Amino acid sequence: MLELKVTDHLYRDPSAPVAERVRDLLARMTLTEKVGQVNQRMYGWDAYERTADGHRLTDAFRAEVATYDGMGALYGLQRADAWSGVGFADGITAADGARVADAVQRHVMENTRLGIPVLLVEEVPHGHQALDGTVLPVNLAVGATWDPELYEAASAAAGAELRARGGHVALVSALDLVRDPRWGRAEECFGEDPYLAARLTEALVRGMRTAGVAVVLKHFAGQGATIGGRNSAATELSARELHEIHLAAALAGVRAGAAGVMAAYNEFDGLPCVANRTLLTELLRDQWRFEGIVMADGCAVDRLVRLTGDPVSASALALNAGCDLSLWDACYPRLAEAVEQGLVAEQTLDTAVARVLALKFRLGLFDEPSSHAEAPGDQRSDPSELSERMARASITLLANDGGVLPIAPAPRRIAVLGPNADSIAQQIGDYTAPQRPGSHHVTVLDGIRSAAPPDTEVTYARGCELVGGDLSGVPEATAVAAAADIAVLVLGGSSARSGDTVFDSNGAAVVTSANPVDMTCGEGVDLADLRLPEGQLALMDAVAATGVPVVVVLVQGRPHAVPDLPGTAGAVLSAWYPGPWGGRAVADVLFGAAEPEGRLPVSVPRSAAQLPVFYNAKDHGYRGYVDQPATARYAFGHGLSYTTVGYAPPRLSRARVTPDDPALICRVSVRNTGERPVRETVQLYVRRLSGGASWPRIRELRGFARLELRPGEEADAVFEIDADTLGSVTRDLGLAVEPGELLVETGPSSDRTQGARLVIASSG
Template sequence: MTAPRYRDPAAPVPERVHDLLGRMTLAEKVGQLNQRMYGWDAYERAGDGHRLTDSFRAEVAAFGGMGALYGLQRADAWSGVGFADGLDARDGARTAATVQRYVTENTRLGIPVLLVEEMPHGHQALDGTVLPVNLAAGATWDPGLYADAVAGAAAELRARGAHVALVSALDLVRDPRWGRSEECFAEDPYLAARMTEALVEGAGRAGVAVVLKHFAGQGATTGGRNSAATELGVRELHEVHLAAARAGVAAGAAGLMAAYNEFDGLPCVASRYLLTELLREEWGFEGVVMADGTAVDRLVRLTGDPVAAGALALDAGCDLSLWDDCFPRLGEAVERALVSEAAVDTAVARVLALKFRLGLFEQPLPDDRSATGALPDPAELGERVARASVTLLAHEGGVLPLSRSVRRIAVLGPNADSVARQTGDYTAPQRPGAGVTVLDGIRAAAAPGTEVLHGRGCALVGEDVTDVAAAVALAAGSDVAVLVLGGSSARSADTAFDVNGAAVTGAGTPSDMTCGEGVDLADLALPPAQRALWSAVSATGTPVVVVLVQGRPHALPGVEAPAAAVLSAWYPGPAGGRAVAEVLFGDVEPRGRLPVSVPRSAAQLPVYYNGKDHRYRGYVDQSAGPLHAFGHGLSYTSVAYGAPRLSRTRVGADAPHLTCRVTVRNTGSRPAEETVQLYVRRLSGGTSWPRVRELRGFVRLSIAPGDAADAVFEVGPETLASVGRDLRLVVEPGTVEVETGPASDRTRGARLEITDSESATT
């Protein structure tokens, strides 16, 4: 008897998919689109190990299989999973194998299940490596380093039996009041696109498929409110919010997750324009589209009927649900002629194709000989990302780097000695005693005999200043005070959660959470007690260095005695305190650059650098510009930029080749780690109102004291392209300025005329 074609690994994937689809019942097809179950409900503790639950077996039996299982190894306050009952590094692969073995051996067709895990900044599992959050990765402006770190984290995920990583990448920080700002790479589409490419490439090295979140425009929700509507026009969507998705698709992303927000009156999961016309028909995307958690169920408000809600999402282009009750009823939708079985087949084919491409039919169980040994240590790479992300925002008086002759250092503030507050949202519990806080890092880095004093000073939130006086006393007798302030996305057992895992905010906002999913702010200023501590310590006359551990840019206070230096460490990960200390003592140069503008106050939002150039004059009562501009970041040396130089060369009949060069000289006494930025500013021509300027390239230079180096940029169609009238990328004739500099507000330009003959669609 001839073996089924779908079991033949030598057969082309489309043939295997076609053969398998032809053997499936409607119920089995619907089962392949089912991701209803929480993974942590699939197992339970049994003695020293774990066993599958009856509810898991019932879910498999109900559909003759299971398309995907989300979060088998997820651990956090929402899932309620911890070290007492969860899957650690030892048990993770073993339980994944048990799940896979049960599904393949107890269903008619033996189709393996996709094991889907959160990997927002490392695998969100017990003993999983935690990387710095995306905003910190964006601050490195180093896609190569980030790709290496992702590869290591993805190898951990794959070794524990998972196949698909869910990673935020597509949202932009257009309003930093949004609690999920930490999940974004930047406010800028170009930088986000380059980091998204790196993410997909790095995960691919470990054989992990990536589903990119969230498609599309979620970072533009009104008022910075989570999951709210957007007021985007289609041009703004294309010019700003689709660049990272386009780059991720081109890089080989396996899937996209439809966002919660609505676009043009429809939730993204119900938008046929986004999920089918644009993504599939125009971009040619062949991967899967996944709904965000319970997003399909929300469509019942539109349809009045859960069966019709599932049909609406499927017809729009959604292939795989998440935790909802509507999609598992697609069989009823077919019977009621709300959707065709052919439409179900199309979605199932995409899910099956992903399983075939991942090799699950040939290797359904975790392989102990996976690529983990061939890839670098993700924990070490995470620390490298943390070092590269620390951004020196302000520096007066030469206090930094700290001298090792300093004999007394006061380390103060609510974030000085907390690993949890360094890790960000979507983080699994850490082993007791693990991690390096800023206080730990400074103690280890200081010279022997240095007295390092610690005082909390105040709580993270609220107005209680009871402990400020004790902190002031420590600072007054010290050579320098390091004040560690900022925010926290750390969840706890008493955090209240929505059905999708977002923190419940409002009257009863979780204490000590100032950031994270569901934790949006109206005011970006630091909490009152933190501001009081800053002012009081600054008033002592002791030099003050402020380190901000944060998941969003906070508006910084004006104090009578400003700090000698201000650094942003973002959420640098569990061992991030060591990275901060190395920068403070000058063991490494500060090389982070802002991936987002720092506002003066929430009242001036939006403040992103690449708004439309309407020649607005500003507010009467305060500046309309940011406190620190996108791309800003200081170093311990000084550099001088020359003017950009454009040159054209023509080889044979080829189009002219355009290059931009700028010379950067290190005029100081320490090594320079300089990120040279290339911007384009349209002066005339084009089919839409121009933006102030747009990032189109960056190069990092390492320059010894007294030396100079050239940053060289190839200025091709991708550099000069803009969105034309038909919403496609095109190089339009007109006058543009190609600008270079160390930040978006410190550039010098060279004018370039683009003729009709040089314009083209990209």
């Protein structure tokens, strides 16, 4: 435990209000110390080195602290991956995390004039990105669960791991939407829909806060709308599109208590988000009353030099816009010059510093300086068990036309084929730390071998590589399939980075035709063609030609444009990137030990040529292309089960409401008409038929509920409809219930709904 500096300063008094402590401390700070508090320029892995006796702090870290007589935040102290170059040979394991974090905090507090603690900021994309950190399924898989309660529990468990190792702030992708699945970062999104993303963002923030962790939500705002699915590219967002689609999750996260948001790389209305005062101050601060911090994305402030001409004025542009804390850039260290030159007022700097200090006070860092902390409440849930539960809940049955699933009766021989059948690296997604050798992880092949009946032989052949058109392994795989009773073909993509991966300055992978690697997804890995690679398609055709029943399992970080599969595959499962234990979850669904529960959080296109294909497009009555339909191959919300389910039309408690009194109840009767139990996700959509301030969308998700039904059982899903359900974006970009006529629709997916008319009459 660190010892506090004993003084009579008010900021040291734990009983004083946070605002008063901030005010007292700020008044004592020099300009240099203030600049230090808004800087986060050091990579955490450069702050220590491993020795025979453990870990020691580097001279570079000590010099960084001395430069500003303090440190605002230290990024990624425990990060491990191919970009940082940190692994088990030189990194910080779970056994060492709290000790090294304490050493960092001790040095900062004991060797600076005011003893201001440092924020330890860590990446938590889907679990703490550190050695021995539990890996969760990627966000797209989380979206497929449609289960905020489960995700809240998993987030709390991940937060507890982070806090126990000394971390304070979790950086988590939550705000981006998959509006173009060519974008390599699709796996970091909860899906294409703002309502679903908002509910999961709330769950994330609640879970992390339960564990005593501050959450910074990435990325604010509209990054998923980049043109052509190109990472960090321009957007052509209108203000209306931004408000209708891309801000809902951010607003939900702010209301749930997020500690911060990260300004995105993309521009809005001609200005990068990190320099956009309209977003960071007028919207976030003035309208939403957000009091947390705004953090820049990595090196984003440096990119502003192209606008301003020099680093000093670039730093002033970002600070004046409302960016409180930098990340890795060379501009914010020069903020003192910007103040001295009159480019930014010192009061503006004080405001940013005050927000950083307030977060440190709220986290208790001044009063409990030890970095290691027990999460408040009962946080003893097993993160690995929650990871596997999420994987199982995310698996989505897209097609079962041949009725080959669940696999029964027990076959004599199962052929497991494909490049993703036996690779942990290819089922855990981007931004993951190296996995400990010998860890008990489960590939799809492992899972099938364990779940198969004792008298069933499981054979395996890779068949083809992940990318490219090498067909040399296809004959062997075809022979293995021909000798089996059923073939499970595990295809898809990979975001696995390696030592051969080349990286950009911000850690994004650089994958080009001149620098090919076995990655088809992840940051920096955008695709123009969404089809599966040539070798995978050839393997699928060759195996199908044997006549053996085929099940395709897609392990992927984006919705690939799958071909029309009748006659090729009897069933198709999407497992997304299900995490280290995902192979067991896949096997449970294949053999019927678990029912498929996942529902698509994103539309699956027929081809990249038909994009965009998201379900909630503007309703202009477009008929489609001449050469192919404009509809998705599988619609948003789609997901089959091993039974049949019937829906009655929705019933409204009122057929007419007013903007001042919009409350009503919607009920829909759902019956399990099959022979197996089901956990059905009942979806509620709103479709505007007339009225409103702007042209309506085809339909918009506004609610969902789960029903667990035994065979033959019927129950009602009940939705409480209010102003939030019926509200829309007005001409002045506010939210209101507008007069007109709506359809309140319910169903199992966005393309299979039944509606009841609702009139919203003018209050006058």
